[in-house]
Amino acid sequence: TIPCPGPILSNHQESKHSVYVLVVLYTHLTSEQDFRLSTSIQSSTEVTSRWPDLTQELSCAPAEVESRKAPPSLKEVQAVQEPLGAVEGREQRSAAKELLERVGSSGGRSAGDLGPEPEDVPSSIEQSSENHAPTLAHPKGQQGTRWVQHGRGSVSIVADNRRHGPQYLMLGETTERGGRLEIFQPRLASVMPEFSGYNCGRCRHGLTGPNCDQRISVFYWKFRHRGSERAISAQIDLLGARSTFDELHCTTLYLNSTETSPIRRNPAGNVARPMVQRLPEPQDVLDCLELNAFDTPPYYSTSSESFRNTIEGYSAPQGTYDPVIRSLHNLAHLFLNGTGGQTHLSPNDPIFVLLHTFTDAVFDEWLRRHQPGEIVYPEENAPIGHNRRFNMVPFWPPVTNAEMFVSAPENLGYSYEVQWPVRAYTLSEIITIAIVAAVLVVAVVGGVIACAVRARSYRSAEALEPLLGETFRRYSEDDRRLDKSQSVV
Numbered sequence: 001t002i003p004c005p006g007p008i009l010s011n012h013q014e015s016k017h018s019v020y021v022l023v024v025l026y027t028h029l030t031s032e033q034d035f036r037l038s039t040s041i042q043s044s045t046e047v048t049s050r051w052p053d054l055t056q057e058l059s060c061a062p063a064e065v066e067s068r069k070a071p072p073s074l075k076e077v078q079a080v081q082e083p084l085g086a087v088e089g090r091e092q093r094s095a096a097k098e099l100l101e102r103v104g105s106s107g108g109r110s111a112g113d114l115g116p117e118p119e120d121v122p123s124s125i126e127q128s129s130e131n132h133a134p135t136l137a138h139p140k141g142q143q144g145t146r147w148v149q150h151g152r153g154s155v156s157i158v159a160d161n162r163r164h165g166p167q168y169l170m171l172g173e174t175t176e177r178g179g180r181l182e183i184f185q186p187r188l189a190s191v192m193p194e195f196s197g198y199n200c201g202r203c204r205h206g207l208t209g210p211n212c213d214q215r216i217s218v219f220y221w222k223f224r225h226r227g228s229e230r231a232i233s234a235q236i237d238l239l240g241a242r243s244t245f246d247e248l249h250c251t252t253l254y255l256n257s258t259e260t261s262p263i264r265r266n267p268a269g270n271v272a273r274p275m276v277q278r279l280p281e282p283q284d285v286l287d288c289l290e291l292n293a294f295d296t297p298p299y300y301s302t303s304s305e306s307f308r309n310t311i312e313g314y315s316a317p318q319g320t321y322d323p324v325i326r327s328l329h330n331l332a333h334l335f336l337n338g339t340g341g342q343t344h345l346s347p348n349d350p351i352f353v354l355l356h357t358f359t360d361a362v363f364d365e366w367l368r369r370h371q372p373g374e375i376v377y378p379e380e381n382a383p384i385g386h387n388r389r390f391n392m393v394p395f396w397p398p399v400t401n402a403e404m405f406v407s408a409p410e411n412l413g414y415s416y417e418v419q420w421p422v423r424a425y426t427l428s429e430i431i432t433i434a435i436v437a438a439v440l441v442v443a444v445v446g447g448v449i450a451c452a453v454r455a456r457s458y459r460s461a462e463a464l465e466p467l468l469g470e471t472f473r474r475y476s477e478d479d480r481r482l483d484k485s486q487s488v489v
């Protein structure tokens with residue numbers, strides 16, 4: 001029996017750093033009963049939550065995982081994203097408070113374990129006319145992160161009121177109660193650095209064992225050459241039989257669902273969609289790595305010439321957006337043809353981890369090659385949750401997209417040992433190279449011949465030299481004689 005890959009995995013928003021995602025998820029499981037999330041309204045924009053001291057944890061290996069008190073679920077975190085717009089005017093303030101308190105109470109807060117009590121109560125909650133999201137005004141007219149150190153660290157929650165994109169169509173709709181449906185994006189602040197995918201329990205991230213000197217490795221699914229589908233399918237079968245995966249019943253993903261269903265998989269079996277019967281190839285990876293722009297408006301699945309959208313797989317590998325194309329990450333998902341091909345279920349298939357580890361490796365390689373600053377990450381107008389300072393929902397503790405827009409070896413404590421394929425030359429490049437090489441050969445050979453001919457003519461000139469010298473001497477003697485005679489005159 002193959003174990004489920006950790007808890008019921010949510011694919012609500014896939015992370016760019018899959019390994020990090022795992023760390024966070026395992027961390028969720030390792031949270032002990034003294035885990036607490038104390039939420040209080042520090043101000044309209046701040047909520048402080050505390051984390052237990054987990055320094056006594058031996059390891060974050062899943063085998064040792066025990067979950068006694070769950071951290072807040074996505075639903076609970078989303079409680080603060082509920083429609084503030086459904087209530088209006090003065091009601092908004094108390095509604096905001098209620099929503100935030102609901103997160104606090106559902107997150108395990110208990111008397112005596114509370115973080116600092118609220119100091120400020122929001123003075124106002126303003127509805128921005130420009131933004132989709134209501135603006136929670138900081139009482140002191142500023143936004144900032146407030147840090148409270150405790151064990152693994154505490155977080156403060158700050159609101160980032162930058163505009164988000166219009167992709168979520170439900171927003172702004174009138175609800176049955178007559179209010180307007182809005183999403184309040186809490187945009188939570190960072191946790192302590194060692195918690196952000198770095199300190200997985202007692203040892204540093206990537207290390208385990210009694211002395212923390214044993215390295216942890218994760219495998220990844222590397223895309224292979226054209227025609228490797230059959231071989232790959234056979235290897236995929238090693239991760240569980242296709243179609244009937246009877247021994248592994250994972251809870252289906254819909255939150256709070258208790259239903260279970262087998263994982264299904266039939267790689268390359270989607271005859272109705274031949275385009276997804278093939279896998280991405282190394283050249284596709286190389287092509288997407290060459291894209292310079294991290295993202296382009298509208299920062300969505302329709303973006304063109306965007307590395308993000310290309311590695312995601314909504315563009316051709318060279319970057320051009322085409323609605324019928326599926327490539328790279330998406331193509332691999334759809335190739336699996338079953339649980340792994342459905343956005344809301346795919347993390348339940350263990351192969352998800354391997355695919356996302358490789359996707360993360362490509363992203364990391366792109367960061368290494370292009371060395372972008374966070375400035376290239378869209379600051380606003382990306383879909384909800386995807387602005388630079390927005391949080392990667394549903395991960396908790398919160399981490400912003402900017403914080404994960406960093407190279408793994410230098411910042412996150414892990415690295416990939418991937419041998420990136422070398423780019424094959426195109427026909428026109430081969431012809432150009434051939435012509436240049438031919439011209440060079442002609443030039444070199446011509447030069448050598450010219451030198452040889454010259455050397456030869458020098459040698460023959462030298463052979464004549466004594467004769468010529470003699471002649472000149474005689475002439476000069478004649479001249480001297482002539483000069484003398486002239487001077488006498």
Ligand SMILES: O=C(O)c1cc2cc(O)c(O)cc2[nH]1
Nearest residue numbers: 326330333340341342343346
């Ligand atoms: O249709 C797609 O492009 C598609 C399916 C699918 C499934 C999945 O789990 C993903 O993470 C992405 C994805 N894209």
